[in-house]
Amino acid sequence: MSTKVSAASDDLGRILDGIEQWVAIESPTADKAAVNRMIDRVAHDLAGLPITLERLAGRDRFADILVARSPGAGERPGVLILSHVDTVHPIGTLAGPLPLRREGDRLYGPGVFDMKGGAYVAMEAFRRVVRAGSARLPITYLFTPDEEVGSPSSRAVIEAEARRARYVLVTEPARDGGKVITARKGVGRFELETIGVPAHSGARHQDGRSAIKEMARLVLAIEGMTDYARGITTTVGMIAGGTAPNVIPQHCRITADLRVRDAETGREMEAKILALKSSDPDVKLKVTGGMNRPPFAKTPAIAALLRHAQACAREIGFELSDADMTGGGSDGNFTAALGVATLDGLGVEGDGAHTHWEHALISSIAPRLRLMQRLLETLE
DSSP: OOHHHHHSOOOHHHHHHHHHHHHTSOOBTTOHHHHHHHHHHHHHHHTTSSSEEEEEOOOTTOOOEEEEEOTTBTTBOEEEEEEEOOBSOOTTTTTTTSOOEEETTEEEOTTIIIIIHHHHHHHHHHHHHHHHTOOSSOEEEEEESOGGGTOTTTHHHHHHHHHTEEEEEEOOOOBTTTBBBSOBOEEEEEEEEEEOBOOBTTTSGGGOBOHHHHHHHHHHHHHTTOBGGGTBEEEEEEEEEOSOTTBOOOEEEEEEEEEESSHHHHHHHHHHHHTOOOSSTTSEEEEEEEEEEOOBOOOHHHHHHHHHHHHHHHHHTOOOOBOOOBSOOOTHHHHHHTTOEEEBOOSOOEEOTTSTTOEEEGGGHHHHHHHHHHHHHHOO
16 A cells, blocks of 8 residues: 555544535525535635635526636646535435434435535545645546536536546446446436317316327337337436316426437437327427437546556555446536546445435445545546
8 A cells, every 4th residue: 555545544533524514504406595505615625725716606597616726727637526516305304304314334314425425525535635735637626516407507617627637537426336437328308298278177078188198198108218228218207287187188298318328329319209299289299308418438548547546446455346337327428428538436335316215335435535535646
């Protein structure tokens, strides 16, 4: 083990306290003020370092983006770290179904696994290398507010920073047994609305044209596009419609999710969904959306970055492997699609992302911290 790693004391109690402070700030994506409270906390925890902090005002309905730069960042290609501070859990989750607590090796709380635990650990590694001046490359660290809904307000910033980077490190949760991620499916999101003709369901049933009935056919058509052999999955995840039990429904809306292995299949499936038609001439159909995260393919550059990370892990004392292509998307999809060597899944181990049993494994904190620190110290 190198002297740098040995000398990096893992103050686990302090780090756990810091993670808990972040988790205690509930930050669902749609609550701009709540997410900005998290951005405030990150800025507070980075204060006093010899870095440049820039806060980019949120646009549309989203919170701000925080950009931390080590000395020299932006002057030459370096390392870009990506963390998001938004979660899927609504305000009140802490007081209700998922209280913050430690049980054995598990730390429970909303967003602790996806991804405040990994983000805090990476921030701690960043603080250590900045204070020590031990990084070989300049580092830019982005904290974003909207990853859980596809990064609509931060994508342009992420891509702009990635184009200036040599490497991208993403602190999404580790996969099964601590595996990192070197490939992800592309993600599409679509909104469909049917507009029918309302009528009294008893007295004038024959005059109505049901938006829900037509949408039911479309739901089955979309779900039927799933093709496991080709790595295509389609899911109608949300549906709403109707006005009253005794009214032929005039409106129905759904949100559909698409996952694909490659860009060509993404274009094919996007065209197929956008081309859907209503089978009833009296029911109008509106379809919007498309691919919002490009596929993340394992390139030779990514494979080389993985080998470097594996060497760092062996130096620390554990073996590191990568997971098979995962269906979940991340901001790493954007950077990998630009051809930048991207290593994802560098966050903590745990389970239950987006559930009421979400937890991080406390035992994973020290090795993941050391791994991130060594990457920042050795990439060149």
